[in-house]
Amino acid sequence: MNNNMDEMDEPMKTEPVKVSVIMGVYNQTDRTALDEAVDSILAQTMPDFEFIIYDDGSFPEAARYIRKQGEKDPRIRICGHEQNHGLAFSLNACASLARGQYIARMDADDVAAPERLERQTRFMDTHPEVDWCGSNAYLFDGKTVWGCREMPERPSAEDYLRFSPYIHPTVMYRRELLEKVRYNTRNELLHCEDYEIFMRLLRKGYHGYNIQENLLYYRENMASYNRRTIRHRVNETKVRYQNFKRLGILFPKGWFFVLRPLLGIVVPKRLIQEHKRKESEKIYAAKREKASVLRTGDRKRSPAEVGDPAVQGRETAASAR
Secondary structure (H helix, E strand, C coil): CCCCCCCHHHHHHCCCEEEEEEEEEECCCCCCHHHHHHHHHHHHCCHHHHEEEEECCCCCHHHHHHHHHCCCEEEEEEEECCCCHHHHHHHHHHHHHHEEEEEEEECCCEECCCCCCHHHHHHHHHHCCCEEEEEEEEEEEECCCCEEEEECCCCHHHHCCCCCCCCHHHHHHHHHHHCCCCCCCCCCCCCCCCHHHHHHHHHCCCEEEEEEEEEEEECCHHHHHCCCHHHHHHHHHHHHHHHHHHHHCCCCCCHHHHHHHHHHHHHHHHHHHHHHHHHHHHHHHHHHHHHHHHCCCCCCCCHHCCCCEEEEEEEHHHHCC
């Protein structure tokens, strides 16, 4: 690819589509995970989409496999750059190429539920006051669904104190929103680009929402925590301070949450993972119990209707392979 500009593998398409799915990829060496992520989008119940995959300067072998994904379906558009610029740069590049009414995020190691795009587009079509929406997610380690992550339905400023109230790869934006507000590409925002843009959107008066359904299988294991370096934690502390101050939530308790990322420097990562895993497992267990109660009711329901995560997890993983 040209060193100075992004380029497509095929002539530029101009026909409008309902959704542009955008995904930045950098050195994804787990080919199974990449295949599952891509295939889960291709298996969507709503077929009116394009899938823009940006190779952010991957090593040659990984880059070849990314480009090979374009052979799977004509709706896939491969673009990229030989130099690595970071996720924020990749997503801005994808958004600039997008033809969809909506722009949906996706990560290269997660799995989208088959009805994800259908449910989100239906919601956005019927709620014009909402500028972007996310959803809840199941947590899995590549083989087993082990937990749930539930997000606040209508996040307020205080919902940003603990962590971002949106799961980034579940989010769908209106295209005009990303034409006005782009991801910040500063190096110090690496691994915080989603947290920062959501707080910036909130400050500007835009409205987000989380659909209270699990529309994504989010991959989380010990490797997820190992990727968070001391530098990333220090940068997140700065992001929290600057944005909490602008949102007016720095006092009285905001200061504690500003310093929270620094605790990860002294607290063993294993303990952090175990604590978060226990929280997610409790939510998952409660969800399964509720599903079991619903199944024993008068009206017979399908696993999808009652939200049986174990069954949905097996079905989605199978369809994504």
